[in-house]
Amino acid sequence: MTSLPAIKTRGLTKRFGEFTAVADLDLRVETGTVVSLLGPNGAGKTTTVRMLATLLRPDGGSAQVGGHDVVHDAAQVRRLISLTGQFAALDPNLTARENLVLMARLRGRGRRDAADVTERLIERFAICEFRDRLVKKLSGGERRRVDLAAGLIETPHVLVLDEPTTGLDPRSRQIVWSTIRSLVDEGVTLLLTTQYLEEADALADRVVLIDHGREVASGTPAQLKTQVGAQRVDVIAADAAEFERLRVLLDDRFEISTSAEQRTISVAAPDEAEDLARVAAAVAEDGIAVDEIALRRPTLDDAFLALTGHMAHDEDEMPSEVAA
Amino acid sequence: MTAVRSTALLTVRSLRAIPRVPERLLDVTIQPIVFILLFLYVFGSAIHVPGVSYKDYLFPGIIGQSLAFGIIGAGVATSHDMAEGVIDRFRSMPISRLSIISAQVMGQFCEQVLGMTIVVVFGLILGWNPHLTAAHAVELVALMVFAMLAFTWMGVLLGMLVRSPDAMQGIGFIVIFPLAFLAGTFVPIAGMDAVPRAIAQWDPISALVGTVRGLTEGVSSSGSWQLGHPELAMALWCLVIIAVCVPLALRRFNRTLAG
Numbered sequence: 001m002t003s004l005p006a007i008k009t010r011g012l013t014k015r016f017g018e019f020t021a022v023a024d025l026d027l028r029v030e031t032g033t034v035v036s037l038l039g040p041n042g043a044g045k046t047t048t049v050r051m052l053a054t055l056l057r058p059d060g061g062s063a064q065v066g067g068h069d070v071v072h073d074a075a076q077v078r079r080l081i082s083l084t085g086q087f088a089a090l091d092p093n094l095t096a097r098e099n100l101v102l103m104a105r106l107r108g109r110g111r112r113d114a115a116d117v118t119e120r121l122i123e124r125f126a127i128c129e130f131r132d133r134l135v136k137k138l139s140g141g142e143r144r145r146v147d148l149a150a151g152l153i154e155t156p157h158v159l160v161l162d163e164p165t166t167g168l169d170p171r172s173r174q175i176v177w178s179t180i181r182s183l184v185d186e187g188v189t190l191l192l193t194t195q196y197l198e199e200a201d202a203l204a205d206r207v208v209l210i211d212h213g214r215e216v217a218s219g220t221p222a223q224l225k226t227q228v229g230a231q232r233v234d235v236i237a238a239d240a241a242e243f244e245r246l247r248v249l250l251d252d253r254f255e256i257s258t259s260a261e262q263r264t265i266s267v268a269a270p271d272e273a274e275d276l277a278r279v280a281a282a283v284a285e286d287g288i289a290v291d292e293i294a295l296r297r298p299t300l301d302d303a304f305l306a307l308t309g310h311m312a313h314d315e316d317e318m319p320s321e322v323a324a
Numbered sequence: 325m326t327a328v329r330s331t332a333l334l335t336v337r338s339l340r341a342i343p344r345v346p347e348r349l350l351d352v353t354i355q356p357i358v359f360i361l362l363f364l365y366v367f368g369s370a371i372h373v374p375g376v377s378y379k380d381y382l383f384p385g386i387i388g389q390s391l392a393f394g395i396i397g398a399g400v401a402t403s404h405d406m407a408e409g410v411i412d413r414f415r416s417m418p419i420s421r422l423s424i425i426s427a428q429v430m431g432q433f434c435e436q437v438l439g440m441t442i443v444v445v446f447g448l449i450l451g452w453n454p455h456l457t458a459a460h461a462v463e464l465v466a467l468m469v470f471a472m473l474a475f476t477w478m479g480v481l482l483g484m485l486v487r488s489p490d491a492m493q494g495i496g497f498i499v500i501f502p503l504a505f506l507a508g509t510f511v512p513i514a515g516m517d518a519v520p521r522a523i524a525q526w527d528p529i530s531a532l533v534g535t536v537r538g539l540t541e542g543v544s545s546s547g548s549w550q551l552g553h554p555e556l557a558m559a560l561w562c563l564v565i566i567a568v569c570v571p572l573a574l575r576r577f578n579r580t581l582a583g
Contacts, residue, residue, distance in 0.1 A: 053416040057579065078418040089413035093341040105333050106419055134344070150413065 004067050006031045006158045006189040007052060011061030014047050014213075021047040022213040024061065029158070029191050034184055036204035037193040038303070044213035045193035046086065049160050052191070053083040066157050082156035086163040088143045089150070092136035096127050096146045099135060103150045121149040125179060141172025148179060159183065160191045165199060177202065197303050201225065209307060217307040228298045228306040233267040233279045238289035246288050253282065257305060266302070269295060327420040331427050334414070338405075338431025342438075351397045352439025356390045357446055363510055364450065371511055376541055383452045384536035385509035390443055391436075391471055392504040392529050395479040396496030398432040402483025403492050415577075425480065425577055433476045440468065454540035464539045467558060471532055474562035477569040484576045508533050513547060526550060531557040 007029035014022040022044040029035045037045050050056040052063055054074040062069060068076040083089075090099045100121055104114035122131050125145045130138055135146065144164065151159065164180065165173040180203055184190060194200050200207045201221040208218040217224070235250070237243035243263045250256050254275075255268040269275035276295045283290055298306075342349065363382055373381045405411065405428060414424050456464065486492045506520050507513075507529035513521055524530055525548035534554030537543050550557040 055412055055415055075418065078416055081416065083412075083416050085409060085412060087409040089409040091337060091341075091410045092408070093344045094337065098340075102333065102337055103413070103417075106330055106414070106417055 004031070005029060005064075006033075007035075007063070007065055007191060009048075009052075009061065009063040012048065012051065012058055012063050013060035014044075014051060014056060015059050020213055022051070022058075025210070025213065025215060027208060027215075029189060031189050032187050033205045034190040034192065034203055036200035036207045037191065037210060038195070038197065038200045038207050039193075039210040040195060043210045045210065046162055047213070048210075049083060049085075049162050049191065049193060052077075052160060053081055054078055055083075080157035081160060082151040082154075082158070083160045084147050084151040084162065084164065086166055088135070088147045090135045090143065090147055093134060095132050095134055096138065096142075097122065097131045099146060100150055100153070104153045107153050109153075117153055121152065125149040126175065139172075141168050141175070144168060144172065144176060145179070148176065152183070155186075155188065158189045158191065162193050163195065164192065166195065197228075197299060198297055209303065211304065216304070224303065224307070225298075228303045231269045231272050231275075231295055232298055232302060233269045233276050233293065233295055235265045235267065235279060235283065235293050236291040237263040237265070238291055239263070242289050245286070246283070246290070249282060249286055249288065250279065254279065257302075263291075327423045327426075330419040331423040331430065334424060334427030335430040335434075338427060339434055341431075342435065348401065349435060349438065351400075352390070352394065352435055353442050355393065356386055356439065356443045359389065360386055360443070360446065360450070367510070373512055376543060379450070379452055380454070380541055381537070381543075382510065383447045383454070384540055385507075385533050386443060386447070387440070387468070387536050388507060388529050388533035389504045389509050390440060391468070391475055391532055392500055392507075393496075394432075394436045394439070394472060395475050395482065396492065396500055397435070397439075398429075398476045398479025399483035399486065399492040399496065400489045401432060401435075402428055402480045403486050404483075404489045406484055421577055422574055425573055429473075429476050429480050432480060433473055436472045436476060437469075440472070455542065456540055460539045463555075464536065467535055467555065470562050471558060474565040474569075477573065478565050481569040481573040481576065484573060503527050504529055508537075508545065513545065513551070521547070528558070528561040530554070531561055534558075 005028050007027060009025055009027040012022055012025040012027070013020070025044070025048060027035075027037075027048070037048065039045055047056065051058050052065060052070060054070050054077050057071060062071075064070065065077045066080045068080065070077050091102070094102065097118060100118040101114050104117050105111070109117065122128055125148060127142075127146055127149060130142055135143060138146065148161075148164070161180070165176050168176065177199075180190070180192070184203065190203075192200070192203060201224075204221060206218065207221055207224055209216045209224075235246060237246045240260075240263065243260065243265070246265055247256075247258055250265055250267060257266050258264070259266070267275065267279055269279075272295065276293070280293055283293065360382070363386075364379060368378045368382065371378055411424070415421065482495065483492055486495065503523075506516075506524045507527045508524060509529065513524045513530065516524060531550050531554045534545055534551055535558045537545075538554055545551040545554075
């Protein structure tokens with residue numbers, strides 16, 4: 001077989017008591033590609049990657065990494081996979097540099113060799129200014145960079161990043177993204193979990209949407225975007241009566257979805273700025289009072305709505321963003 | 325990567341934390357010293373043990389108690405350490421999982437040895453006079469090291485089974501704390517009431533205390549097979565503890581907590 005998939009699961013299932021975290025998941029990541037597992041909190045993303053990294057034992061189905069079964073051949077799998085989780089997997093009482101040296105030595109490198117690879121990683125991940133600070137004293141973004149570096153001491157056959165930018169400030173997020181891009185350019189096979197549609201779009205070749213531990217849709221970002229709509233125009237009505245007028249007006253001319261509680265009407269905007277202008281003109285013409293009209297990127301909610309016809313289940317975690 | 329090499333690397337990692345988080349050593353240093361002062365200068369004045377000064381009677385008891393409390397210390401530290409993300413990194417790396425636990429045990433064991441050394445030195449400063457021949461001293465150290473190793477394994481296993489460091493403290497207070505007292509630690513077993521006496525006669529910590537007392541004072545006790553043969557009983561207890569705890573700890577570590 002020439003094209004053995006880097007990751008392949010069949011009917012993968014994990015339960016915690018009554019709760020089914022992952023249900024009958026079939027996942028396939030071809031070698032050299034980037035697949036993003038996209039879903040809200042509690043969708044089963046972390047449970048899935050923990051099973052792939054041999055940290056959790058599946059209750060049903062099977063999973064293979066590089067052709068090796070994660071249960072029966074766990075030792076082989078651990079040689080091939082590198083997982084960087086959403087919580088820093090570093091020793092808080094060691095410095096950034098000491099952590100990297102330790103991980104390198106645990107991977108079988110000698111003292112000098114470990115020091116050399118650590119220097120290269122420190123440079124590559126811009127760790128230099130805080131290399132000798134204890135990890136427990138680092139900021140979230142700094143820690144994440146050290147964490148990523150620790151996962152890349154050997155170039156793994158499969159790199160798994162679990163929500164690499166969740167909770168990071170925009171600047172750290174940019175640094176992490178550019179690091180991931182350069183890894184992707186080198187041809188690393190990557191499975192990336194995220195809650196951000198934007199992130200999956202920016203980094204992945206293929207996106208798998210999951211919810212309640214099940215796959216609900218999959219495709220290339222381009223395919224998903226055609227279905228979701230590249231951007232949207234959100235219009236917030238001044239009050240409930242205006243909301244009704246607005247709904248009637250826009251429903252006539254555009255493809256819309258509505259949220260009565262937030263008095264918001266969301267309009268698909270394939271032509272982006274031009275659509276924004278059209279919507280604004282229509283609203284002005286009829287003299288409807290609105291609080292806000294803004295162009296924005298589609299969120300995970302929009303994707304779920306467009307692809308599955310219902311919202312992601314995790315309502316409180318995903319406030320709809322109405323900023324442009 | 326051999327298991328021995330990864331164990332050594334991971335043990336060094338745990339030891340590095342000691343000077344950086346020195347408060348973790350409080351339970352193996354300050355706590356026994358408080359007990360020594362309390363019993364030597366407060367309760368001790370009312371306790372009379374025939375044939376031996378209370379000071380010389382007390383220190384073997386304190387040593388046994390410190391060993392027993394080591395279970396709690398190792399358990400609390402382990403339940404704390406195992407919740408750290410870095411353990412997941414180790415578990416997902418191509419290194420032997422036994423080496424991760426062994427390193428945890430070695431790190432805790434070193435803390436116990438450090439604590440015990442402080443207790444013994446403090447005792448000698450206060451005027452404890454262990455009547456030891458060189459041969460007995462070697463035997464005593466060897467038995468203590470063995471016991472500390474077994475007790476540390478037990479603490480590490482408990483630390484992995486409980487849900488939180490607080491839960492471990494609770495178990496320690498409800499189970500281990502009384503057992504450490506019901507062991508001829510501070511007063512002779514023979515004078516106890518029937519029920520505590522029966523417990524003390526078979527309490528593993530009695531075997532420990534009896535061993536130290538036998539070697540330092542030549543005092544022997546009777547009342548149960550264990551009290552008559554403390555060294556043999558202690559060695560058997562330790563073997564049983566290791567035989568039970570090592571495989572259970574490894575099994576527990578391989579199965580995982582939710583997450």
